């Protein structure tokens with residue numbers, strides 16, 4: 313099994329999950345955030361960035377493809393692929409360079425738009441509203457590649473640890 317599902321009751325619990333995940337992050341990690349508009353991808357990124365200690369707030373980068381946040385334990389590269397029509401569209405934007413920098417964490421919203429160019433090792437978080445417009449969300453966490461398998465396995469065996 314390389315995937316687990318968590319239900320968070322409210323935004324506070326989303327924050328707790330982001331804070332927990334932040335403690336495991338290493339330079340070169342890629343987190344892919346999937347889900348419809350309003351599911352909470354930017355919100356999750358904001359909490360994770362804060363947990364890593366970056367001082368600047370994360371705004372939605374919908375109109376800017378890549379935002380960098382420095383000043384924390386690791387730099388964060390927040391990418392929003394919403395406006396890309398596909399992987400071909402990503403060529404020339406510089407997104408791929410971030411996958412190979414290996415010095416920070418890439419947080420990628422709408423990763424499904426550019427599936428073909430994603431790094432092999434990545435953690436996917438799919439967010440779904442359960443009772444819109446309520447605060448509960450189903451979050452499905454999937455390990456892609458060996459980097460994340462052990463962690464997801466540990467979370468499956470010890471749900472309290474995530």
Ligand SMILES: Nc1ncnc2c1ncn2[C@@H]1O[C@H](COP(=O)(O)OP(=O)(O)O)[C@@H](O)[C@H]1O
Nearest residue numbers: 322323326348349350351352353354355447449
């Ligand atoms: N459990 C939750 N997790 C994340 N966001 C939540 C939650 N409950 C309510 N929200 C709200 O839902 C909205 C999510 O918006 P946003 O993070 O911009 O979504 P996306 O980036 O997926 O389009 C925010 O207004 C946020 O405050």
Ligand SMILES: [Mg+2]
Nearest residue numbers: 353354372421
């Ligand atoms: Mg967003």
